[in-house]
Amino acid sequence: MKAFSCRVCGNSLYFENSICITCHTRLGFSRAEHAIVPVDDQGQYADADGRTWYVCRNLKLSGCTWLTERPGDSCFACGLTRTRPNDEDVEALKEYKVAEGAKRRLVVELDTLGFPIVPRTEDPVNGLAFDLLSSAKQKVTIGHASGIITLDLAESDDAHREKVRVQLDEPYRTMLGHFRHEIGHYIEWQHVRGDLIEQARELFGNEEESYADAIERHYSEGPPAGWEGHYISMYATMHPFEDFAETFAHYMHICDTIETASAHGLTTVASPQSFTSFRDLVVGVWIPLSVALNQINRSMGKGPLYPFVIPAPVLDKLQFVADLPRR
Template sequence: MKAFSCRVCGNSLYFENSICVSCKTNLGFSRSERAIVPVDGKGQYVDADGDIWHVCKNLNLSGCTWLTEFPGGFCFSCGLTRTRPSDADAVGLREFKVAEEAKRRLVVELDTLGFPIVPRSEDPENGLAFDLLSSVEEDVTTGHDSGIITLDLAESDDAHREKVRVDLDEPYRTMLGHFRHEIGHYIEWQHVRGDLIETARGLFGNEEENYADAIERHYSQGPPAGWEQNYISMYATMHPFEDFAETFAHYMHICDTIETASAFGLATVASPQEFSSFHDLVVGVWIPLSVALNQINRSMGKGALYPFVIPPPVLEKLQFVADLPRA
């Protein structure tokens, strides 16, 4: 994520800011400019070409500050959401706000990494859409199915998510992490084709392995002995699909964190995309940076910020993901 500042007074801004706390200017996010821009009292912004943009209609519902071409319309990110909680579901709507905030970060990073995002409304067969469902009154299973990503909004609740994390003995669990993992399934479905399939099988395993059997084996037997030498997480050991999705999520973790650190002067890399080798980026930048961040977190009495070890086989998988064609 970039370092943002108010164009009116120069005050530092967070990505989620809808108003500058210093000069009280109303703000909106321009996806085309990848910048936070000032909007007038009507929620409008006029760009350098004279085009008028409007703040998303979900500003009050989910805190969305993104701009759209259409007055009273949804922005690009909100337009990807196919299903949300009903207006009567107060708990679901509170959780929905957290999920949409994470989804906006996901969209910005996919833009930065060069992965095209085609909405389901434009391409019913290959497009992307999100069902963000409340589990207040029904069971919800998080997952991906042919371009539809379903997320259980209960994961937005810190207490619930932490309980699940501890129960499953996971070192890390966040709503943004869920988005990054599930988009990994979508990316594999769309971008690992042709000759890349055989290369992927050599790294992650045969994706044609029965998924139901893999789930049963994983939860009854646990990960194989010595899994730490070949996988980024225990969950990645379950099935080749999950190994790819976990690897893609970590690719996004690394790229976004390095970009943010660079924006604030904590790293000297202008952009992760400038490195010809993702392997070199991980070894030369990410590992020392993550160690420092882990120590900083511990200085505040918290656990490691990035509680993972990247063995050589995982580095190969990360390089594969980084080299995927974007078209």
């Protein structure tokens, strides 16, 4: 995430800010400008071309500050959500707010990386949509199916998520991580086609293998011996689909963290996209940076920020993901 500052007073801003705490200017996020901009008391912003933009109608519902072209309308990011909790489900709406915040970060990073986002409302066959459901009142299975990403809002709750993380022996589990993993399934579905399928199979395995058998084997037998030398995580060992999604999630982890570090002067890298080889970026920038960040976390009495090791075969997979066509 880039660093943001108030255009009125120059104060530093967080991506989620709706008001500048220094000069009290109301704020909105312009996807077109990739910037936080000042809005008037009516929540309106006039851009350099004279067009008027309006703060999303979901500002109070989910904390969304994004701008939209029509007054009283939802913004692009909110429009990607197909299903959400009803207005009477107060507890689920709290979790929904956290999930929507993570989804907005996802959209910004996909924009930065150059992956097009086509809403389901525009393309019913290949478009993207999210079902954000609460497992408090129904069974929810996190996953992707033909462009529909389903997430359990209970994962927004720190206590619930940590309990599941410990049960599954995972080193890392966040709502943003779920979004990045599931969007990886969507990206593979949309972008790994033609000659790329054979390349993907050489790296990740044959995706036509039975997924149901893979799930049963994974949870009954665990990961194969020596998996650490070939996969980024235990979950990636389950099936080629999961290996790709996990790799794509880590590609996003790395890109976003390096961009944020650069924006705050912690590295001299202009952007991850300035490297022609993603492998070189990981070896030359990410590994030293993540080691330092892990040590900083330990200095605060916390666990490592990035508790993963990247072996050579995973570097090849990350390079494949980074080289995917943006179309």
